[in-house]
Amino acid sequence: MRKSVVNVHIQTTAHDHGVSLAEASRVWARIALLSFGGPAGQIAVMHRIVVDERKWVPESRFLHALNYCMLLPGPEAQQLATYIGWLMHRTVGGLVAGGLFILPGVISIMALSIIYARWGNVGIVGGLFFGLKAAVLAIVIEAVARIGKRGLKSPAMQLLAAASFVGIFFFALPFPALILASALLGYVSAARGNPAFVSVGHGAAHEDGESVLGDGTPVHAHPSGKRALQIGLIWLAVWLIPVVAILFVAGQGNVFSQIAVFFSKMAVVSFGGAYAVLAYVAQRAVETYHWLTPAEMLNGLGMAETTPGPLVMVLQFVGFMAAFRSPGDLPPLLAGMLGGLLASWVTFAPCFLWIFLGAPYIEKIRSNKALSGALAAITAAVVGVILNLAIWFAIHAIFRKTVAVAGYGLSFDAPVLASVDFWSLALSVAAAMAIFRLRVGVLQTLAGSCLAGIGLFLVGAI
Template structure:
């Protein structure tokens, strides 16, 4: 096996086993593994990847693994990175689906998740500081970032905020530059799926098509995924809402992308082949989007006006991460136990060189012990 491909597989499989906390936490862990430790690319280019990934459908952190794999080992690296990151979550989720179908309940993992949540706050904060230093290149970008942060905290959709920031910044800096140089252009592309609604009895192919459709148009968090799957499955009588809620919960507390929910649902509806079909369907569009988009990113940097757009989107992406951190902090730090774990994680993150993965493990163990001792 190609040494670079082997390295890509090892890095993203390891991340896939420990990537708790949602996309912001996943990207923070990638920044530590890929930029700090291995220096596969510059932090500036990593920021470009984050900014552009936020503008396309699909799970952002999973698509970031694909971009990073592409940069390290070409097109094969894209597929190896994505599959390696997804694989642990799908295996764990499939096992949980089997237990759920057989015994009708989920295992008790809340004590471990309790400690992981405050631990990832420190990891996200560290990544924000590092990426923010690169993203903030002028006073105007600071103002733009604050506007996006305010909009995000007020509930404005993150895609709208990112696009608006990119366009506003691009126009402002272009007019400010008063450049007479010719501008390179990159032809935009649109990717539409016209998959008809399926109401008949579920088969493997139909499951694949349902989840392919969802994967091709999905933006946003697990709550958005819930809305899509509710419309596609619950309203058509393929799944009960209680079963869907359990499936979303599985995706939330297993490592890796929340879209591993698809594995759980696929198994419920059609066994092992259904799990495979649903998982393949929901992730396939992301592989295609990244495969098409990645070669355009360096060209965008070579275009003056698109460079302004990227700089503005990058600072907006960091602002969105700050908004996510604020929201997570409000939800998580509500008891002395979670505050204690967060403070320990802050010390380890900023004052030591301990890997983010070990900080996650530490949070899980301390969370488990504190919940056992205080209940």
């Protein structure tokens, strides 16, 4: 018998929409292979395919899920794919969508990490990464401008972005504390009716039109305390049992233990996307653990920029280099591969936990002004954090030497002006002009900068 329209709207199963898991898997694979250009580009591709072409979910549903994912630690685009996959085909759908989203990046970054570890400082490969570093600096600056223009909609948000930058750059305030404090400020402000913090897109009119899921709530999306407990225990075990096992077998001083613990902590505090968290990761990986240099962090980000998948895949490169340089009894390349995969595991396993545990409750609350205020405040703070990242990268990419400034609460690295690398400065300026003035795409800019770096090597300039 045909179901009533009311019943379909209120309570649908994961398969009433008529989209098979096999068909969805092919679409998610296509999205994964097209997921270049950072979270903004990835979300745009997903929106075009999922909302406009396939009409799986309406615009309002897509934006609601995106707002939740932006409030979470971890890569919002991958979590958004997991969320929509879960809405469509329950847990297995979320695993397929989220897993396929990162698979091309895992394979690509692993291959590039091996090439870099074996030949990265040799000849033409060194020139290629020299050019890559300059382009990445321009791309990060462009990210500051893009996110700032889109996200800083009021003087209060601009002030919060400036305060976030000053706090993290000049005073080394903890990144997680800045984000959480900003979220609390935005939440309380919006809850009291203060319009100072306005979420991007909040209140905008749009036509949802028809979609296969409509605006109803699937049966499996209704929250349940028992189900939440089961999900929490299962995914905590998936995430943390390997970490505990490595600590037990290898001890706290082992590089694999350090990777497992460090990136597990990072997975909990990595609010604001890849650009924002890189400042935190770079500081610890470079200055505390000495796993790699600032220039190598730029090279890793360049790899992530030029391959499909979340930009946070750069963390796999960091894990690879850490284990490659401290392999213990293992062959260095094997240790590097295991270190890279471990970093990816503890980075992405929590993402599934956040979605499968929280999504039913987010589905229950579709409109919440206080939550929108928290999102807007986080967006503002993230602009300041990304600006910090851009300046940190610029100092270490363009200047060969820095001097530590400390005292009166200050703690930052100042460049030694006499140590400027003029070729790196010239390439960075050229890349910035290509992006800002000539409107050249990210991939084209990266390719041109890499070719320029190779050319400088061939003529003996670097």
